[in-house]
Amino acid sequence: MKNANVKFGKHYKLEVLFKDKIIFESELYNHGIDFYFEEDQPNIxxxxxxxxxxxxxxxVDSIIVQNEIVASTETIQLSDYRDEAKVQKLYLKVTVVITILIGVVSLIISLMK
Structure with missing residues (x-):
């Protein structure tokens, strides 16, 4: 449950990616874990x-592992490598398509001479 008293007691800070916010909070509620987050964060x-x-x-650690939530502490910043892999695959596909198009255009030009 959202509880500001958590911030003033013995606590630790965890940063969760915005895309995992709903799942993370839902699991915290389901397990009855008190937490607090600032609603007006300038940079998420x-x-x-x-x-x-x-x-x-x-x-909380078991919730993160079971739900494959990407989380980090303040000192160790992590990114979601699954998203980066998707971008790299797209980049590879675009590169292959452009290379094939260049090859086809060069072949057509050489056949027309």
Whole structure:
């Protein structure tokens, strides 16, 4: 449950990517884990900062692993490599298509001479 008292007690900070926010919060509610996050964060590109009780660390870790949520601490920034792999595959496909088009155009030009 969202609880500001978590921020003032013994806690740790965890940053969760915006795309995983709904799943993460849903699992925290389902497990009855108190948490706090600031609603007005100026930059959520690195993730949404959550304050969680130290006593809930093991349970939060299992939630992250089971749901394949990308999360990091303040000191260690992580990105979702699955998204980067998708971009790399798209880049490879575009490169192959352009190479084939150049080859076909050169073949047509050489046959026309």
């Amino acid at each position: 590109s690195q993730g949404i900062k959550y304050f969680l009780k130290d006593s809930d660390r093991a349970e």
